[in-house]
Amino acid sequence: MPRNFDPFEKFAWPIARNFMPDKNLPLVEFIDIWNSVMHDLISSQIPVLPYVPERRELPPRVLRVRTAWRGIESILADLIQRFRVRGGRCLEFGVEFGYSTAALSCFFDELTGVDLFTGDKHTLDQRDIFSETSERLFRFRNVRLVRSDYRRWIARDHTLYDLIHVDIVHTYVDTFTCGLWSALHAPCVLFHDTVSFLEVRRAVSAIALLTGKRFYNFEESNGLGILVS
Numbered sequence: 001m002p003r004n005f006d007p008f009e010k011f012a013w014p015i016a017r018n019f020m021p022d023k024n025l026p027l028v029e030f031i032d033i034w035n036s037v038m039h040d041l042i043s044s045q046i047p048v049l050p051y052v053p054e055r056r057e058l059p060p061r062v063l064r065v066r067t068a069w070r071g072i073e074s075i076l077a078d079l080i081q082r083f084r085v086r087g088g089r090c091l092e093f094g095v096e097f098g099y100s101t102a103a104l105s106c107f108f109d110e111l112t113g114v115d116l117f118t119g120d121k122h123t124l125d126q127r128d129i130f131s132e133t134s135e136r137l138f139r140f141r142n143v144r145l146v147r148s149d150y151r152r153w154i155a156r157d158h159t160l161y162d163l164i165h166v167d168i169v170h171t172y173v174d175t176f177t178c179g180l181w182s183a184l185h186a187p188c189v190l191f192h193d194t195v196s197f198l199e200v201r202r203a204v205s206a207i208a209l210l211t212g213k214r215f216y217n218f219e220e221s222n223g224l225g226i227l228v229s
């Protein structure tokens with residue numbers, strides 16, 4: 001399907017003509033208008049393809065911890081086979097108690113999990129959980145946990161991965177920033193909460209538009225966006 005790779009050309013004209021907000025508008029309102037103009041343009045251009053798994057099976061590492069990810073572990077084998085994801089290196093942004101980390105680690109030689117381990121405005125738990133999560137995952141020898149802000153990590157890491165999972169704070173700007181970097185560093189990127197957070201879904205659409213990747217969506221378990229080349 002042909003795509004416009006110069007999105008600025010398209011959304012520049014309504015702004016230049018009648019949509020230019022009053023220069024005295026507060027910054028937050030200006031960003032909201034900008035986001036909505038961008039979103040209208042993006043949503044009309046990016047098809048969201050339904051992801052329907054052909055089979056479901058539990059991987060061997062399933063933790064008994066609180067998570068909104070439950071259900072996705074059972075489609076990983078199907079997804080990895082469908083999109084021909086290689087089993088070398090996996091990177092995850094957003095580990096929390098380790099549910100997705102443990103499940104994903106069943107399919108890769110090595111997995112690096114990056115998290116602040118102090119929660120965010122959308123998580124129920126804002127304690128420091130680095131030690132308890134590290135102890136829980138210690139037995140999985142191919143898993144390495146790093147306490148870091150994703151911004152610090154992406155400023156320094158120039159390597160490539162086979163798959164990256166993004167499940168951090170669910171704002172548009174953080175998902176877009178982390179997700180765009182991820183889409184440039186892996187052929188397959190997963191985004192959790194594309195159904196429960198509209199901002200996440202919008203950010204994934206924008207990344208698909210900018211990178212020319214296909215956007216599949218699994219509607220269950222709060223939604224899993226899948227960007228593939």
Ligand SMILES: C[S@@+](CC[C@H](N)C(=O)[O-])C[C@H]1O[C@@H](n2cnc3c(N)ncnc32)[C@H](O)[C@@H]1O
Pocket residue numbers: 066067068069093094095096097098099100101114115116117118119120123148149150151167168169
């Ligand atoms: C929704 S939880 C992750 C859930 C997990 N993937 C699971 O399987 O249940 C989001 C996590 O993102 C982390 N986080 C939020 N903002 C972050 C940032 N700027 N950099 C790194 N991690 C962040 C939080 O500490 C929290 O543990």
